[in-house]
Amino acid sequence: MTEGIATTHEEHHAGLQHHFENMEQQREASTLGMWVFLVTEIMFFGGLFLAYTIYRYQYPAAFATASNHLDITLGAINTAVLIVSSFTMAMAVYSTQVGKQRVTIICLILTMILGATFLGIKAVEYRDKYRDHLIPGQLIPGRPFNPEVAKPGDADPHKLHLVEGATVRNVELFYWIYFAMTGLHALHMIIGIGIMLVMTIMAWRGRYGPEYFAPIEVSGLYWHFVDIVWIFLFPLLYLLGRHLEGHLG
Amino acid sequence: MEEFTIPKPPRTNYLNAEYGLKSWLLTRDHKRIALLYLGAISFFFFIGSLYAMAIRLELLTPQGDLVQSSTYNKMFTQHGIIMVFFFLIPSIPATLGNFLIPMMIGAKDLAFPRINLLSWYIYIAGGIITIYALLAGGVDTGWTFYVPYSTTFSNSYVIAAGLGIFINGFSSILTGLNFIVTIHTMRAPGMTWYRLPLFVWSHYATSLIMILGTPVIAITILLVALERLAHIGIFDPAAGGDPILFQHLFWFYSHPAVYIMVLPAMGVVSELIANFSRKNIFGYKFVAFSSLAIAVFGFLVWGHHLFVASQSVYAGMIFSFLSFAVAIPSAIKVFNWTATLYKGSISYDTPMLYALGFIGLFTLGGMTGLFLASLAVDVHVSDTYFVVAHFHYIMVGGALFGYLGGLHYWWPKISGRMYPEGWGRFSALVIYVGFNLTFLPQFVLGYMGMPRRYHTYPADLVSWQVLHVLSTAGASILGVGLLIPLFYLVWSMRYGPIAAANPWNLPGLEWQTASPPPTENFLVTPVVTHEAYEFAPPEHTKVVGKFERERVQK
Numbered sequence: 056m057t058e059g060i061a062t063t064h065e066e067h068h069a070g071l072q073h074h075f076e077n078m079e080q081q082r083e084a085s086t087l088g089m090w091v092f093l094v095t096e097i098m099f100f101g102g103l104f105l106a107y108t109i110y111r112y113q114y115p116a117a118f119a120t121a122s123n124h125l126d127i128t129l130g131a132i133n134t135a136v137l138i139v140s141s142f143t144m145a146m147a148v149y150s151t152q153v154g155k156q157r158v159t160i161i162c163l164i165l166t167m168i169l170g171a172t173f174l175g176i177k178a179v180e181y182r183d184k185y186r187d188h189l190i191p192g193q194l195i196p197g198r199p200f201n202p203e204v205a206k207p208g209d210a211d212p213h214k215l216h217l218v219e220g221a222t223v224r225n226v227e228l229f230y231w232i233y234f235a236m237t238g239l240h241a242l243h244m245i246i247g248i249g250i251m252l253v254m255t256i257m258a259w260r261g262r263y264g265p266e267y268f269a270p271i272e273v274s275g276l277y278w279h280f281v282d283i284v285w286i287f288l289f290p291l292l293y294l295l296g297r298h299l300e301g302h303l304g
Numbered sequence: 305m306e307e308f309t310i311p312k313p314p315r316t317n318y319l320n321a322e323y324g325l326k327s328w329l330l331t332r333d334h335k336r337i338a339l340l341y342l343g344a345i346s347f348f349f350f351i352g353s354l355y356a357m358a359i360r361l362e363l364l365t366p367q368g369d370l371v372q373s374s375t376y377n378k379m380f381t382q383h384g385i386i387m388v389f390f391f392l393i394p395s396i397p398a399t400l401g402n403f404l405i406p407m408m409i410g411a412k413d414l415a416f417p418r419i420n421l422l423s424w425y426i427y428i429a430g431g432i433i434t435i436y437a438l439l440a441g442g443v444d445t446g447w448t449f450y451v452p453y454s455t456t457f458s459n460s461y462v463i464a465a466g467l468g469i470f471i472n473g474f475s476s477i478l479t480g481l482n483f484i485v486t487i488h489t490m491r492a493p494g495m496t497w498y499r500l501p502l503f504v505w506s507h508y509a510t511s512l513i514m515i516l517g518t519p520v521i522a523i524t525i526l527l528v529a530l531e532r533l534a535h536i537g538i539f540d541p542a543a544g545g546d547p548i549l550f551q552h553l554f555w556f557y558s559h560p561a562v563y564i565m566v567l568p569a570m571g572v573v574s575e576l577i578a579n580f581s582r583k584n585i586f587g588y589k590f591v592a593f594s595s596l597a598i599a600v601f602g603f604l605v606w607g608h609h610l611f612v613a614s615q616s617v618y619a620g621m622i623f624s625f626l627s628f629a630v631a632i633p634s635a636i637k638v639f640n641w642t643a644t645l646y647k648g649s650i651s652y653d654t655p656m657l658y659a660l661g662f663i664g665l666f667t668l669g670g671m672t673g674l675f676l677a678s679l680a681v682d683v684h685v686s687d688t689y690f691v692v693a694h695f696h697y698i699m700v701g702g703a704l705f706g707y708l709g710g711l712h713y714w715w716p717k718i719s720g721r722m723y724p725e726g727w728g729r730f731s732a733l734v735i736y737v738g739f740n741l742t743f744l745p746q747f748v749l750g751y752m753g754m755p756r757r758y759h760t761y762p763a764d765l766v767s768w769q770v771l772h773v774l775s776t777a778g779a780s781i782l783g784v785g786l787l788i789p790l791f792y793l794v795w796s797m798r799y800g801p802i803a804a805a806n807p808w809n810l811p812g813l814e815w816q817t818a819s820p821p822p823t824e825n826f827l828v829t830p831v832v833t834h835e836a837y838e839f840a841p842p843e844h845t846k847v848v849g850k851f852e853r854e855r856v857q858k
Contacts (some may be wrong), residue, residue: 074413074490076829084415084489091481095519102523102553106538114544192536224537225544231536235527 070267082269089273093280100284107232115299116218117225122296124215126180130293133176137282140169148275151268163255170248177241187213191231200227233292240288243281250274317820332417333823338403340424341394348390355383360779363772366763376759377444384447389469390431392703396568397479400710401507403718405483407814408501410492410830415485423478430472437464451539451550455531463532466525473518480514483507494832501812501836502591506571509595513560521557551613555606563602565699567595569706570637576659576709577641578837579810581648585837587640594633601630611682620679627677634670638663654728658709661736665701669694690750693743700739716803720820723796727788734785741778745771811838
């Protein structure tokens with residue numbers, strides 16, 4: 056047992072940390088580490104998804120009302136923006152693996168721009184909710200949740216059009232979940248853009264290549280995960296109203 | 305016992321490789337980080353024990369003559385928060401696990417040394433915020449933070465304490481993540497899954513719970529803080545929210561958290577029982593997989609905390625059944641340990657005393673757990689001292705005994721010095737007696753109806769006071785018993801006899817390197833050729849395992 060294994064002591068790559076035997080082991084560890092981390096993220100979001108499920112089951116009418124008030128167009132554009140950003144991210148990983156440094160940098164910058172676009176559109180949506188007094192509780196001090204309820208026949212899109220059986224109090228519960236979920240998601244996007252910034256600088260300095268691309272790869276995993284969360288949020292939050300109204304008759 | 309000669313250890317080891325505060329605070333060596341944790345959790349254990357002593361003193365008499373009710377509420381809350389989140393959960397994984405997992409699998413370090421150090425700083429940050437909450441005015445919600453009390457009515461520092469626990473949770477997540485990746489990717493050549501020591505298996509199961517459960521408590525505590533800050537209504541019936549949802553989310557983590565505490569201790573006990581019986585463990589795969597089974601079942605039983613909380617009776621029946629099912633993998637372990645002892649050549653060194661104590665106390669704690677899993681009995685003893693006694697048998701009799709046993713067993717490896725064996729055995733005995741005297745009377749008290757979290761009880765019930773006095777007397781003995789190791793372990797770091805590389809003559813990989821080990825653990829990456837706990841036949845008196853046998857032949 057005391058015989059050492061004959062590690063092929065070729066040139067050690069500069070990115071190889073001392074406690075790993077070789078680059079392959081290091082790459083395996085970092086990818087697995089990111090996957091495990093994403094599992095914890097799923098559980099973290101899971102608490103909110105559970106709350107969503109329970110209250111949607113209890114208050115379908117209020118959820119339909121609130122969901123109808125969300126801006127489907129902006130939501131759909133944002134979905135498209137994120138899907139394209141996932142594509143540019145995947146291209147960044149691929150181009151690193153084949154050693155095209157310039158393409159990598161361009162793809163990373165595009166990913167960041169798309170991520171920022173998403174956040175910008177999200178900010179517009181948040182502003183609309185603020186204007187309509189739809190920020191739940193006292194999240195914004197001095198501007199409590201207090202939407203105007205539309206009378207029958209009133210088509211003003213800034214007012215709340217209550218579906219039969221819905222109460223304003225339960226609509227607030229939906230908005231609370233909406234802000235918690237999209238807010239947490241936006242926070243992850245901001246962190247993601249920060250990571251991409253670091254990756255871009257490192258790629259600029261020529262740290263990565265076909266030999267060593269694990270950091271780009273795991274950052275990509277993270278980015279795709281954040282996208283996938285949105286892929287679930289979009290139908291659950293934005294399209295729910297149409298779905299539920301069909302069922303509520 | 306003849307000492308087997310191993311090549312003279314190199315002069316530098318992980319303790320003297322570097323000097324100075326900076327070399328500790330910026331270290332990435334898993335062994336040094338384990339010691340950082342050891343210091344920090346000992347500090348929190350000490351604080352938590354002080355609260356326990358104050359609680360026991362108060363209960364000496366039926367009247368509330370030591371503290372007021374509100375102060376008492378804060379004392380048991382803070383005792384719980386500190387002991388659960390800042391001692392028991394990190395105890396074995398962050399110290400012994402951190403130190404030993406890389407050594408047991410033949411690796412130089414954990415997969416992510418920087419994340420490992422980060423987890424310690426997160427733990428310290430969470431601890432400082434929690435201590436701030438205690439000093440600023442304390443928390444009185446109970447460690448369970450039940451709503452609506454915690455969100456609406458309590459006037460104490462709920463948000464600060466919650467924030468401390470929230471932050472501390474990420475330290476636990478990162479530790480679990482690091483262990484899983486390390487065990488998957490860093491094993492030495494020849495170290496197959498079925499050659500892993502059971503300590504590693506149980507830590508793998510623990511890590512699974514850490515990464516799956518802890519994020520849920522994080523989001524739950526975040527929700528409580530938001531509800532308290534902004535009155536968002538998610539747990540508030542007035543807004544259509546449901547306070548029971550909090551209990552579901554809370555126990556989804558906090559029941560499995562019990563297994564975060566006890567599974568690593570079971571791993572320690574598996575090591576101790578096999579090694580101090582000098583026998584291969586009976587039913588290796590059963591013991592290994594029962595750890596995973598406990599981790600899986602552990603996630604399916606949280607509803608037994610809600611038997612009296614308006615949960616549907618059908619859900620109650622299912623949760624009751626599943627809670628009974630956890631007893632199966634637990635019993636597999638106990639039976640296999642007992643079978644391992646059978647015809648073993650047992651030596652009663654201090655670690656073994658703790659291991660044997662663990663088996664008895666854990667069995668008692670587990671059996672009373674079955675009482676609580678039974679729907680009808682639980683209605684009678686819910687929120688009484690019966691529950692308090694039950695979970696202390698698991699957490700103190702289980703987790704703490706495993707921790708102390710493991711600490712003594714690996715102390716020569718960690719410090720390079722032997723602890724005084726006589727004092728060790730003596731204090732193990734004192735702790736055992738003190739523990740039982742503290743908590744056995746509480747079973748009776750609870751069955752007679754003494755509710756938990758009250759600081760007074762009827763003065764005309766003499767039997768209650770007698771039992772409380774016994775319990776307080778036991779706690780004092782327990783406290784003294786715990787102080788003894790504190791003194792002699794610290795003493796032995798400087799004055800203890802120098803430990804050999806393999807003082808117990810065992811085949812495990814961690815014993816095949818110097819004590820204390822060099823920074824990189826093994827000077828050459830080991831190649832593993834044998835199963836765990838493979839002891840040589842008795843005629844080979846000089847050698848302890850196949851490993852040495854092979855080397856002697858060379």
